[in-house]
Amino acid sequence: MELDKLREEIDQIDRELLSLFCRRMAVVAQVGQYKKEQGLPVLNQGREDAILARARAQVPPEMGDAACELLSTAIRLSRAYQEEILRG
Numbered sequence: 001m002e003l004d005k006l007r008e009e010i011d012q013i014d015r016e017l018l019s020l021f022c023r024r025m026a027v028v029a030q031v032g033q034y035k036k037e038q039g040l041p042v043l044n045q046g047r048e049d050a051i052l053a054r055a056r057a058q059v060p061p062e063m064g065d066a067a068c069e070l071l072s073t074a075i076r077l078s079r080a081y082q083e084e085i086l087r088g
């Protein structure tokens with residue numbers, strides 16, 4: 001059935017997304033460790049603004065808001081993870 005095929009494709013994409021998310025968080029952990037050692041703050045607003053602007057420019061216009069929401073969530077989780085590293 002065509003719907004099953006499409007859902008299989010979605011499942012595969014979700015696996016890839018989660019794999020990339022874990023990879024991003026592993027790099028974020030290294031950034032958090034560096035900030036801890038250097039006494040730097042977690043938040044870098046300029047960097048976040050640049051990431052979101054680049055995301056909006058990369059996708060079709062009708063997906064701009066969704067792309068920013070997706071990356072904003074990844075960034076929020078990234079900051080929370082780094083806060084844990086700085087506390088620990």
Ligand SMILES: C=C(O[C@@H]1C=C(C(=O)O)C=C[C@H]1O)C(=O)O
Pocket residue numbers: 028031042043044045047048051074075076078079082
């Ligand atoms: C990862 C960093 O820490 C924070 C999280 C960011 C992110 O997840 O992309 C970007 C900027 C910072 O607010 C960083 O400073 O590069």
